[in-house]
Amino acid sequence: xxxxxxxxxxxxxxxxxxxxxxxxxxxxxxxxxxxxxxxxxxxxxxxxxxxxxxxxxxxxxxxxxxxxxxxxxxxxxxxxxxxxxxxxxxxxxxxxxxxxxxxxxxxxxxxxxxxxxxxxxxxxxxxxxxxxxxxxxxxxxxxxxxxxxxxxxxxxxxxxxxxxxxxxxxxxxxxxxxxxxxxxxxxxxxxxxxxxxxxxxxxxxxxxxxxxxxxxxxxxxxxxxxxxxxxxxxxxxxxxxxxxxxxxxxxxxxxxxxxxxxxxxxxxxxxxxxxxxxxxxxxxxxxxxxxxxxxxxxxxxxxxxxxxxxxxxxxxxxx
Amino acid sequence: xxxxxxxxxxxxxxxxxxxxxxxxxxxxxxxxxxxxxxxxxxxxxxxxxxxxxxxxxxxxxxxxxxxxxxxxxxxxxxxxxxxxxxxxxxxxxxxxxxxxxxxxxxxxxxxxxxxxxxxxxxxxxxxxxxxxxxxxxxxxxxxxxxxxxxxxxxxxxxxxxxxxxxxxxxxxxxxxxxxxxxxxxxxxxxxxxxxxxxxxxxxxxxxxxxxxxxxxxxxxxxxxxxxxxxxxxxxxxxxxxxxxxxxxxxxxxxxxxxxxxxxxxxxxxxxxxxxxxxxxxxxxxxxxxxxxxxxxxxxxxxxxxxxxx
Numbered sequence: 278x279x280x281x282x283x284x285x286x287x288x289x290x291x292x293x294x295x296x297x298x299x300x301x302x303x304x305x306x307x308x309x310x311x312x313x314x315x316x317x318x319x320x321x322x323x324x325x326x327x328x329x330x331x332x333x334x335x336x337x338x339x340x341x342x343x344x345x346x347x348x349x350x351x352x353x354x355x356x357x358x359x360x361x362x363x364x365x366x367x368x369x370x371x372x373x374x375x376x377x378x379x380x381x382x383x384x385x386x387x388x389x390x391x392x393x394x395x396x397x398x399x400x401x402x403x404x405x406x407x408x409x410x411x412x413x414x415x416x417x418x419x420x421x422x423x424x425x426x427x428x429x430x431x432x433x434x435x436x437x438x439x440x441x442x443x444x445x446x447x448x449x450x451x452x453x454x455x456x457x458x459x460x461x462x463x464x465x466x467x468x469x470x471x472x473x474x475x476x477x478x479x480x481x482x483x484x485x486x487x488x489x490x491x492x493x494x495x496x497x498x499x500x501x502x503x504x505x506x507x508x509x510x511x512x513x514x515x516x517x518x519x520x521x522x523x524x525x526x527x528x529x530x531x532x533x534x535x536x537x538x539x540x541x542x543x544x545x546x547x548x549x550x551x552x553x554x555x556x557x558x559x560x561x562x563x564x565x566x567x568x569x570x571x572x573x574x575x576x577x578x579x580x581x582x583x584x585x586x587x588x589x590x591x592x593x594x595x596x
Numbered sequence: 597x598x599x600x601x602x603x604x605x606x607x608x609x610x611x612x613x614x615x616x617x618x619x620x621x622x623x624x625x626x627x628x629x630x631x632x633x634x635x636x637x638x639x640x641x642x643x644x645x646x647x648x649x650x651x652x653x654x655x656x657x658x659x660x661x662x663x664x665x666x667x668x669x670x671x672x673x674x675x676x677x678x679x680x681x682x683x684x685x686x687x688x689x690x691x692x693x694x695x696x697x698x699x700x701x702x703x704x705x706x707x708x709x710x711x712x713x714x715x716x717x718x719x720x721x722x723x724x725x726x727x728x729x730x731x732x733x734x735x736x737x738x739x740x741x742x743x744x745x746x747x748x749x750x751x752x753x754x755x756x757x758x759x760x761x762x763x764x765x766x767x768x769x770x771x772x773x774x775x776x777x778x779x780x781x782x783x784x785x786x787x788x789x790x791x792x793x794x795x796x797x798x799x800x801x802x803x804x805x806x807x808x809x810x811x812x813x814x815x816x817x818x819x820x821x822x823x824x825x826x827x828x829x830x831x832x833x834x835x836x837x838x839x840x841x842x843x844x845x846x847x848x849x850x851x852x853x854x855x856x857x858x859x860x861x862x863x864x865x866x867x868x869x870x871x872x873x874x875x876x877x878x879x880x881x882x883x884x885x886x887x888x889x890x891x892x893x894x895x896x897x898x899x900x901x902x903x904x905x
Contacts, residue, residue: 308734309730315778316734319779326756330748390643400644404647406888413857417873420861433674468900468903531858549750553843561751562752569749572745
């Protein structure tokens, strides 16, 4: 969104050009024809649902029966629901650990594939592959790699006497969340690597020249040139990691359904269970609203904190 | 003082500086800020480790898919020794109802691509021309959608689709998925269409071309590269989508691939046969992987979405 706001300002899109009344009316007509279909579809299935999520949180609905007003009862339930609080905690844990797992590694790999060596172009092409796979497909793939006794990792553990590899990675309460975080990282690090690759390539060589003239060594060049120059990449990537993992659902649903116990029951999973399993859609809408607000707040906070909005003329960009 | 630069230019010290500068430049291009060979070697090794991590599970899956149910338990898990077979693939074609699922996914993907590209190009053209306040307000509203997590609106989506009777219909699912992809698609399009020089519009207007002619003869042909990018973005979003089909469809007739895959793997009859599941998974990945080999550049931009500009 921030990128778009910047675009608004940069191109001054949205400031109607002056013209006579007939021309303006004709323009308005063309806009109406050009934009309205998009807006209708988007309005019906994105804008209205966003508002409706909040409205539904003040109702009770179980699909079969009629919709009834519930006042604040769903909300007060949320504030005293230990399961929801636990879910909130697991969600934050997942988001924080995902950030730790993804951002530094993605930065290192992004800088690596920003290099112009031919082998790195080949590596970069292969690094992207996880992003092409459906979450359902890659989850099932990982499930079998990690399967205790018979999976690929367990096989290595058994044949090379590394017993620690032969674990119940997905089924054990102490390992499940960790395993989920690793699989999510495997899926999304390539995406963030792309961001850092573009950011690294946009740093002018002159900055490294200057650093070299000043006698900077490798480490100093990284801390004083690369890292500050990558700040917008870091903000973009961190925002997307945090927002993405606060709302994460797919892999958890496919592999654990929130279990074992409720060790991986993140907020989105909690919402699904409350809504689509227990058919308490009013209360589930409270959780959904919290989810949405959390995501949007994190995005805004990061944008504000780091001055993302003032990034015009930054060094980032691809192509 | 004025002669100093000349003198400096001839000293060995300055030549070292020049060499350093050249090296710095090549390092800057190479992406490594290290000067030493050792640094390159370490980078190579670490980069290769990640390559193995990326390819390892995929290789394991492909290998497992060429085993029979029995071989899977006895044969080497990582080396293609001990006999390979296509039996899992034939089992997949016979037992999984893959035909319907495949056709549904193809329809969903084609429909989504068509909707998203046509709608977002039309909107982007009018937004870039900034003819009225309506265009400006619409653009702001559409950008807001990028911040809305889809997980937060699945319940209202379920509510709406059941109320207007497009629940458990493939076209209903297509509409919802297309709508969810609109914000980023419009942003990608606007980013591209705004690069068309205003002189071209003006020249066509002078020749008496109307808005529609300008759209079909200028904007559409010029936007072809970004149409490919948006198509890939929309296509992947539809082909791989799991959450929306899970929420908005129910019957086997409307089942799409990712959901079919999940149901198949959790089905007690087939799900325990790992090689067949792996064959199914690999089979659904194959079309995308093949396309990726041909259209790598467009994929990078389509996947990068709005994060890469």
